[in-house]
Amino acid sequence: MEIYIISMCVVAGIYAVMALGLNVMWGMAGLVNLGLVGSAAAGAYTSAILTKTFAIPIPLGILAGAIVAAAVGAVLALVTRRLKEHYLAIVTLGFAETIRIVASNEIWLTNGTDGISGIAGPFRADLTPFQYNLVYLGIVLLVLLGLYVCCQRISYSPFGRVLRAVRDDDMVVSVAGKNAQSFKLKAFSIGSGIIGLAGGLYAHYTSFISPDLFVPLLTLYVKLSLLVGGVGNNKGAVVGAALIILILEGSRFVVPFIPYISPAQGAAIRELFLSATLLIVLRFRVTGLVPEPHDHPVIPRPGTATAGTSIKAS
Secondary structure, three states: HHHHHHHHHHHHHHHHHHHHHHHHHHHHHOOOOOOHHHHHHHHHHHHHHHHHHHHOOOHHHHHHHHHHHHHHHHHHHOOOOOOHHHHHHHHHHHHHHHHHHHHHHHHHHOOOHHHHHHOOOOHHHHHHHHHHHHHHHHHHHHHHHHHHHHHHHHHHOOOOOOOHHHHHHHHHHHOOOOOHHHHHHHHHHHHHHHHHHHHHHHHHHHOEEEEEOOOOOHHHHHHHHOOOOOOOOOHHHHHHHHHHHHHHHHHHHHHHOOOOOOOOHHHHHHHHHHHHHHHHHHHOOOOOOOOOOOOOOOOOOOOOOOOOOOOOOO
16 A cells, blocks of 8 residues: 555656646646647657667656657647647647557557557666655655746746736737747747656656557646646646546545446546546636736736736846
């Protein structure tokens, strides 16, 4: 049971990392991305291939995965730079499915649907399963803490203020002399890189990845994490991820006590618990459990009394 609890904490930490990446794109810049699993897959496969085939050190492999995911995100942002809201969401969803299909068919590179096994984990051979899980939890928490501090710095920096201005009204940003498309590209690239880093962490933790792991449902869980926690707030991203994993795994122990249901129905009930939680939270806390701080300046739309608010970014 101890190993199981630690393992779920590791997964919650990885979800929190992905939620931080999503918050940069969606919470700060207002970019709707339904292709999170595509970035996670890019990071996971890059790190797995480099460390397994070329014997590159694990930290460098994970860093390379994050860089590749950021580059892929930048290309996607360039392709979709004129799309907004649901159009962008549809294209990013197609991007994620494209990555999954490529991973399923390019056997020479990804081993197809059989996946890549035997991915190295830090100190795995020298530790017991309990010790390994505990050490990896420490690694994930350190990475999460570092990324949280960086995302907080971004949020309160001039760059972050411009991102929120882009989210609220990119026309005002353009009038203020800033290139809104450039800021969107940077936000998309940074968020994708963070999500790719989470994919690398997951690959080295489980030692196995396959295309079936990177399905749209994972994107949904991460978006729910940010919705429940609070869109635009890095604290909310972490809190929401922990809550989503708690509900998903905690309901696993509740379902067996429900009579007259099949295993398939039990899995559906677990998803129902998650949906009910989201509805309850959004009913009483529309902006999430930890809303975006009020000290974040909001750029008003043209025609309001304070429409002349200046936007500065280094």
